Amino acid sequence: MRSLRYNVAVSLDGYIAPHDGSTDWITPDPSIDFDALWAEFDTFIMGRKSYEDIKGTEVEERLLRHPASNVLIVSKTLIPEENPGVTIVSGDFLFAIRRQKEKEGSDLWLFGGGELFGACLDAGLVDTAEVAIMPTLLRGGVKLSTETGDGGSRAGQKLELQRVEKLEGSGILMCVYQVVYPAS
Structure with missing residues (x-):
């Protein structure tokens, strides 16, 4: 089964974006091989807000x-005909993600954001949280993970550190955590 990997840049104080959705706070580091990273995935999943933030950009x-x-874009409001090249998932997105995990292929990149990550985490779908901790304090914005609002949030979700690397040139910490779910 393919892995669902939440791969995201995060500020030291736990935010994945400021309120305006800008990305200029992300510290560049030429040692990051983005081509190699992108080659590890064939499916990209994000929420509507994250998609709207990247529309018209190089990303x-x-x-x-x-x-x-x-x-795949999880949204109840986007119109498929107005968003060519992507699949809008407006119904049971957790079912759609489970189906993607069962297909043959490369891993799935959970691109953002915090609400979608929280819902996928609560459903037991996220395999790893791969965070690039930026040496930046945003002091507000979109949290790395949010409560789902349905009372099903798992407080104290356990993670097991798999590896950490400090990028000397920028001070970015690249951390990979395995999500540890309780035995059922």
Whole structure:
């Protein structure tokens, strides 16, 4: 089964984006091999807000030209005809993600955001949280993970550190955590 990997940049104080959705706070580091990273995935999953934040940017362009790209956007309001090149999932998105995990192929990149990550985490779908901790304090914005609002949030979700790497040039910490779910 393919892995669902939440791969995200986060500020030291736990935010994945400021309120305006900008990305200029993310510290660049030329040692990061983005081509190699993107090659590990063939499916990209994100919420509507994250998608709207990247629309018209180089990131959206890269997603749409990825050779094996399957882009799923979780949204109840986006209109499929107005968003070519992506699949809008307006119904049971957890079911749709489970189905994607069962298919043959590369891993799935849970691209964002905090609400979608929280819902997928509560459903037991996230395999790893791969966070690039930026040496930046945003002091507000979109949290790394949010409560789902349905009372099903798992407080104290356990993670097991798999590896950590400090990027010397930028001070970014690249951390990979395995999500540890309680035995059922």
